[in-house]
Amino acid sequence: MPGKSHDELTAFERAVVEVLAKTQKGEVMTYGEVAGEAGYPGAARAVGGVLRRVDDLPWWRVVAASGRLIPHDPKLQAELLAGEGVKTVKGHVVFT
């Protein structure tokens, strides 16, 4: 099993899922922003854990504060972002 299903999440996980559910195509957020929007400022690191454990989330729309893509498969993330019109250069999102 890739990750956890959506029906038994902790309050924190549900909060993060809710925030990501609002993101639109072509929109990119940082882990820190997601944490803050979810009501857990400072929990950027924990947000990474949620994206890693929960399925069916637009994880590719979340990048590090520096714009760096995920260390696991930056190539895939770059492709998914490109598919939504988000440009990336050498593993970094191009903020315009």
Next chain:
DNA sequence: TATCTGACGATAG
């Protein structure tokens, strides 16, 4: 309750 882990963030060198 204690300790370790990690798809983070900021800072220093």
Next chain:
DNA sequence: CCTATCGCCAGAT
């Protein structure tokens, strides 16, 4: 641009 450190937080064992 890179690595090293430290602080932070929730989840897992």
